[in-house]
Amino acid sequence: MVRASPLSAQARARKRKEEAWALGLVLPAFGLFFLFYVVPLGQAVWLSLHQEGLFGRDLRFSGLENYRQALADPALWKSVKTTLLFAALVVPLELLLGLLAALLVWRPYPGVALFRTLFFLTTAVPTAVAAVAWGWFLHPVGGYLNHLLKGLGLPPQPWLTSPDLALPTLAVITAWAGVGFTAILLTAGLQNIPEEVLEAASVDGAGPWTRFWKVVLPLLSPTLFLVGLLVLLKSLTAFGQIHLLTRGGPIESTTVWIYRVYQDAFFNFRFAYAAAEGLLLFLLLVVLAALQFRLLGGRVHYA
């Protein structure tokens, strides 16, 4: 009250009007955020603390019972293991494939635009189309890859139908689908390396090989780490390719965490239990995302 007194009535009215404008302008975005982020998350937490009858009726409060059950459920732990193994295969492979593409196009030369288009193209390929393309490429009878193997005198492989091969195969497909994304981010990272540093290395007589290992790679490593974290976050929630190609099988060998949540919710109709499983995954992802955010630190507040 005391601080308000120097303001004239007119200035106060103007300030109120400005605040009304600001609230009106942020309302569409934040109204949608509230309705489609905050409310559902709250609802999920609330639901996860209850037991339910058939089809989500007859809710009764049960505290952390669902979480206790989930954490003692071997099926969930198996899916956690599958998810982590999947991510451990996807992340290095996608980084490697993306880095190779980025190294081929980061500096300008005649025709570089064409190669950039070709390498970045997979960002435009929908998951479903990528899955179908690979489903056909690896088809047990007509598949191109098995034809190639036969030509080389090797036996055809049950790429997506063997419990041992299905998960690594899906990891390759996922890494392939992510090459464009990774290549774009790594190209940007490479282009941020100061030209003088590279020139200085050349003047000192370093060949391309030495330059890559001693100059480029160390300077790129923070970017590589961040991109790796991004790829990790994406691979922990991969769903479409798994749903289309293996439906979590064979013998649950590709039932990843998020697929488990989907199955428990939409096939076993245990919504409250699935909510608990989903929130546990959510927790892991938020921790990883927060780590990424911390690392970005200064870069988030770019000029």
Added chain:
Amino acid sequence: MRRRWPLYLLASLYAFLLSLPLLVLLSASLRAPEDLFTPGLLPPKVSLEGYRAALTDYPLWRYLANSLLVASLATLGVLLTSLLAGYALARIPFRGQRAFFGLAVALLLVPGEVTFLPLYLLVSRLDWLDTYQALILPFAASPLGVFLLRQYIKTIPEDYFDAARIDGAGHLGLIRHVALPLAAPALGALAALTFIGTWNMYLWPLVVTQSKEMQTAQIAINFILNEADAVARWNVVAAASFLVLLPTLLAFLLAQRAFVKGIALGGLKG
């Protein structure tokens, strides 16, 4: 030029290997049913039977139209809500400004794929299952969009706004005549990112659509694959997939710069 041939050779070889699955798919889509299992990259003879069947045996136009509607409206929504909120957060001092911006940043950390179950429960309670609003509204505002636009509009020099104010512009005028044109690069990148993201959505349309009329192109691929694989009509599956790929492929080729920029900016979030 003299020592560049290894680079060209390596880049061409790698590009060929990377595009091989798509080339093989294209080849399958152009094969006659009897040539489907003939080895080789090129179809023995070109047949459009797969495309004809994909478009007549399935309401593919309907699915493509659904996807186009969902992706376009969600993109428009994101551009509009982000521009308005970004402007207010960057340019109007008001109580709660920090809290609103903090909320947008916090929501950046929320991974979209994991909220599908709570979101499904909400949408079913609203009785929105199998409707366009369920496919569009949850994606009509984006924390990343608000964040990017706020950052971008903050960098516009105050002089531009002052000049417009002298001409008597209010907030809406400032948004239309200053923020909108000057933030166009950020909006373009955001549009490319949002369009491709919503066009490619899989899990969400899978759980909220029930009738065939509401399904998006991605989900259509799922059941065309199930139906046609059973009778080995892979030329039809391949043709349908190519038709679904075409819009994003064209968008990418036409606006590659915006896509690359969008991904580089969005990479902050992912």
